[in-house]
Amino acid sequence: MSEVVSDIPFTLDLDALGKRAHVEPGTSDAKEFADLVHRAEEVVRPKAIYREAFIESKGEDTVTVEGVTFSSRALRKNLDEVERVFAYVATCGAEADEIEITPGDVLAEFWLDTIKAALLGASTRHLAELLSRKYGLGKTATMNPGAGDATVWPIEQQTGLFSLLGDVEGLIGVRLTDSFLMMPNKSVSGIRFASEVDFKNCQLCHREDCPGRRAPFDKALWDSLRDG
Secondary structure, three states, X not given: OOEEEOOOOOOOOHHHHHHHOOOOOOOXXXXXXXXXXXXXXXXXXOEEEEEEEEEEEEOOXXXXXXXXXXXXXXXXXXXXXXXXXXXXXXXXXXXXXXOOOOOOOHHHHHHHHHHHHHHHHHHHHHHHHHHHHHHOOOOEEEEOOOOOOOOOOOHHHHHHHHHHHOOHHHHHXXXXXXXXXXXXXXXXXXXXXXXXXXXXXXXXOOOOOOOOOOOOOOHHHHHHHHXX
């Protein structure tokens, strides 16, 4: 059964967010940005949902988790010695998309996205700490549908992940679009699992100019998945 995580603590550091959003202190933009941050603090509530689940079977390139089969050679390889996983979705909070900004104001949209990213960060950190504490997890790794190159773990398999978790939209306000993206856009889904290997999706991504890159492309790992 899935568990909902709400009442997630967060702090929006105005100065740090301002730097990230390229807001010049002491300007009219700074005042507008501060107002947007304060509005977010008042109404937005980051949330997450997770489920402890067990692997039922493993194929050559597939893993079946409690009736849901995922097709991914990378996922299969990473879960080779794993029997238990934690499926999850974490979000900045659906309330963020209800904050009113001037339609077509690209700068305000960028500011709001910056704030939402910070809220998502609070949500994912809190969830990771909760899982570690509650289940006595040691070192873990995660995989996310659609992260890395498109073929690593296809984004279309979001549907399977959501089906494992149940009524994600009703419980935490995150829905899948027809193109398998999540709304609110600052949401993340994935599977967390015990691992002694420090795996990151970025290791299987060829996109060199990605601003969110957390690890360099690993050609040896990529080749092992193609040849294995």
